[in-house]
Amino acid sequence: MTTSTSELIAAKAAELGFDACRFARVDAPWTAGDRLQQFIGHGRHGEMAWMADTAERRAHPNAMWNGARSAIMLGVNYGPDTNPLEALAHKDRGVISVYAQGDDYHELIKGRLKQLASWLASRFGGELKVFVDTAPLMEKPLAAQAGLGWQGKHTNLVSREFGSWLFLGSILTELELEADTPETDHCGSCQACLDICPTRAFPAPYQLDARRCISYLTIELKGPIPREFRGPMGNRIYGCDDCLAVCPWNKFAATAREQRLQARDALKAPALAELAALDDAGFRALFSKSPVKRIGRDRFVRNVLYAIGNSGEPRLAAEAERRLDDPSPLVRGAAVWALSRLLPAEVFADLRARHVPAEADGDVRAEWA
Structure with missing residues (x-):
């Protein structure tokens, strides 16, 4: 049986420790750019001026690199071993977002992406670029296009296999790779993620006002946090997992197998x-x-x-x-x-x-x- 290029790439990605690998056409039409413009137009990006400054390049993957033909979308599971919501009851303890309780995922995923990119270049040739959340590439809609999951009503990616807990990395390449089928939205009538938000950061389903989001307030905002949000913050001291943790699709999630992504004891409710x-x-x-x-x-x-x-x-x-x-x-x-x-x-x-x-x-x- 003939093994396709995509199958070979997926096999190599698994060998390097990625938990998911799917493919998308970079030139496929999407509405993510329009949604971004609306988000910025309403001022919902707050002090994150870099979002507005790079909006033109973020509008579509081809706007950043016109030579790209395919996107290889990769995921690493970082599922916690306990329910993050349980720590909120211990008021003399701080709650740090699950993703930040272990080592910095940027460095881990970047290393693996570079290994995969090196293998790709030597095996198939062609120019390519790697991304881990730091360049003007809208990875969540691209991951949905590739079938890794769908953007839920909280705007984050939801996976049927990993629930809310999936770090993303991507490789744009000149190779013409067979695209996977985009994932459909499986939120249905559920709006648990919207209802649980302590600061009411969602003006409507699939819309986020970052200025009201505890993750933005505790991480991105440089000055004093507005008084109206201080009480609702509770004991969340870095980020917030409420809208992620409450998602019913987490019943299929598994604990992260990568040791460096698992929570350090010192950062579990310090x-x-x-x-x-x-x-x-x-x-x-x-x-x-x-x-x-x-x-x-x-x-x-x-x-x-x-x-x-x-x-x-x-x-x-x-x-x-x-x-x-x-x-x-x-x-x-x-x-x-x-x-x-x-x-x-x-x-x-x-x-x-x-x-x-x-x-x-x-x-x-x-x-x-």
């Missing part, structure tokens, strides 16, 4: 008191090889202090009070908010009287108001 005490060196040590490291210590401790404010644990007020003298205004402001939630009014007023006269930063002074 104690907020310990995280609030991190200095820059401690932060870098704890999150070595982790995607969390990219937001920096100050933004991370900001998130931790908001979680402390939501904990309902007066004993954690001491950790927040220690941060009132932090070098970072962002951290000091978050500490003030946490204390306003945990301390009796008269104790908070006494703190205000002692700290406001010496506080030079206007944003922090506003938190005391």
Whole structure:
């Protein structure tokens, strides 16, 4: 029996540790570019200016590389071994998104993609380019086009085989490869992902307002998080998995087999008191090889202090009070908010009287108001 080029590529991808491999025509028509323009036109990208800056190249894969003919879409399963929603009940602990509890997936997948690309070039020739979530390529609609899954009502990819837990990588190539059938939408009437969102970040099914999304707020937003979202954040300190974890298709998901993607013990619901005490060196040590490291210590401790404010644990007020003298205004402001939630009014007023006269930063002074 003759083995096709696509079958050979899929076999090699499996050998290299990819859990899924499908193919799409790059020149196929799609509506993803129009949806992106609407998203940006409504300002729903927030401070992610790079999305608007690269919108023209993101509009269609051919807009970025006109020579591409086929896309090889690859997936790596990162399924957790427990339900991420369970950690939300432990208010003195922080919840880090599943994808960030292990090693940075970018480096892992990029390495495998380069191995596959090298093999492809030597075996079949032709120019190619590899992508892992960092270039202006809309990977989720391309993955749906290739049949890896479909974009659910929460706009994330859903797989019948892996549920919500699939990292994506892609290779664009000049090769003319046989395309797989696009996956159909299997959400039906379910809208569990929309209903569970703590900040109501979905204006409508299949639409996201990033400005209201906890993942955006805790990772992308550089300044203080708007007050209306601080309470709904709960103890989520880096990202949010609610809309992913609640999806019924997760009943088919399996735990990640790649050891480096499995959660480190230190990042499974870590104690907020310990995280609030991190200095820059401690932060870098704890999150070595982790995607969390990219937001920096100050933004991370900001998130931790908001979680402390939501904990309902007066004993954690001491950790927040220690941060009132932090070098970072962002951290000091978050500490003030946490204390306003945990301390009796008269104790908070006494703190205000002692700290406001010496506080030079206007944003922090506003938190005391």
